[in-house]
Amino acid sequence: MKHVLIIAEAGVNHNGDMALAKQLIDAASEAGADFVKFQTFKTENLVSKKAQKAEYQKQNMKDGSDDSQFNMLKKLELSIENHHELIAYCKHKNIQFLSTAFDLDSIDLLKSLGINLFKIPSGEITNLPYLQKIGKMNTQVIVSTGMCVMQDIEDAINELVRSGTNRNNISVLHCTTDYPTAMKDVNLKAMLSIQSQLNVPVGYSDHTLGIEVPIAAVAMGACIIEKHFTLDRSLPGPDHKASLEPHELAAMVKAIRNIEQAIGNETKEPTETERQNILIARKSIHLSQSLEKGHVLTSSDLIMKRPGDGIS
Numbered sequence: 001m002k003h004v005l006i007i008a009e010a011g012v013n014h015n016g017d018m019a020l021a022k023q024l025i026d027a028a029s030e031a032g033a034d035f036v037k038f039q040t041f042k043t044e045n046l047v048s049k050k051a052q053k054a055e056y057q058k059q060n061m062k063d064g065s066d067d068s069q070f071n072m073l074k075k076l077e078l079s080i081e082n083h084h085e086l087i088a089y090c091k092h093k094n095i096q097f098l099s100t101a102f103d104l105d106s107i108d109l110l111k112s113l114g115i116n117l118f119k120i121p122s123g124e125i126t127n128l129p130y131l132q133k134i135g136k137m138n139t140q141v142i143v144s145t146g147m148c149v150m151q152d153i154e155d156a157i158n159e160l161v162r163s164g165t166n167r168n169n170i171s172v173l174h175c176t177t178d179y180p181t182a183m184k185d186v187n188l189k190a191m192l193s194i195q196s197q198l199n200v201p202v203g204y205s206d207h208t209l210g211i212e213v214p215i216a217a218v219a220m221g222a223c224i225i226e227k228h229f230t231l232d233r234s235l236p237g238p239d240h241k242a243s244l245e246p247h248e249l250a251a252m253v254k255a256i257r258n259i260e261q262a263i264g265n266e267t268k269e270p271t272e273t274e275r276q277n278i279l280i281a282r283k284s285i286h287l288s289q290s291l292e293k294g295h296v297l298t299s300s301d302l303i304m305k306r307p308g309d310g311i312s
Contacts, residue, residue, distance in 0.1 A: 135163025284310030
C-alpha cells in the first residue's frame with residue numbers, strides 16, 4: 001500500500017499571528033497530515049509597491065483594506081524567529097514543518113533551517129534564477145504547475161536537473177491557480193498526462209471547495225495532495241475563503257487513507273475473504289426434477305442452484 005503525502009497548507013492563514021499559526025499546526029497534526037506548510041518571503045523581494053492584489057484576493061478581502069499586494073503581504077511575513085518557533089512547535093506536535101520560499105533570500109533561510117524538501121510554487125516555475133538556486137542543492141523538490149502548459153513544466157524540470165538536482169528527486173503537482181477553482185476548471189486528467197509524458201511522480205494541489213477532488217486525485221494515482229486549510233473561513237485574509245476548516249481537513253485525510261487501502265494492485269483475483277464465499281455465492285448444476293434411469297438429459301432437466309460445491 002502506497003502512502004500518499006498529505007500537505008496541509010496553512011500558507012498565510014495565520015494572519016501574522018503566531019498564536020493562530022500554532023493553532024493551525026494543532027489542527028493539521030490532529031487531522032493526520034504529514035506536513036503543515038507555511039510561506040516564507042521578504043515582501044520587498046517578492047512584489048513591487050505598485051502591484052495590485054489579484055482579483056480573487058480583492059473578492060476575498062472586502063474588509064475595507066486597500067488594493068496593494070505589497071501592504072497585504074507585509075503584514076503576513078514570518079520572521080526568522082517565527083520560523084524557529086514554528087519548527088520547534090511542529091516537532092512538539094509530531095508533524096513535519098514545510099514552507100514555500102518566494103524569493104532567493106528565503107531559499108537560503110529555509111536551507112539554513114535544515115529544510116530538505118523544497119516546494120516550488122506555480123508563480124516561480126518560470127523564474128530561472130530561482131530554479132537554478134534550488135536545483136544546485138540537489139534536494140527533494142515538489143513543483144506546482146498552475147497556469148502552465150506542458151512545455152513550461154518540462155523546461156522547469158530540465159533546468160532543475162541541469163543545475164544539479166537528480167531527476168528522481170522531482171515530483172510534480174497538477175494545479176489550477178484560481179481560488180476557489182470551479183469544478184469545470186480542475187482537469188484532473190492533466191495530472192495523468194504529466195505523469196505519462198514527463199515520467200515523474202505526480203500529485204495534486206487543490207483549490208476547489210470541498211474534499212471530493214483531492215480524493216478523486218488519489219484514486220487516479222496522485223502520490224501527493226496539497227490543500228489549503230484555515231481555522232475559520234470567515235477570518236479576514238486572502239486565502240481563508242478557499243480553505244478547508246479543521247473538521248473538513250480531518251475528513252479529507254481519513255478518506256485519502258481509506259482510498260490508499262482501496263487502490264490495491266493491478267491483479268484481478270479473489271481476496272482471501274472472497275474465497276470463503278465462493279461455495280456459498282456461486283452455483284452448481286442440479287436436476288430440476290427426478291428422472292428415470294437412462295433418461296437423456298436436456299437443458300430443461302437442469303437448474304442452477306447454490307451451493308457451488310458440485311459441477312460448475
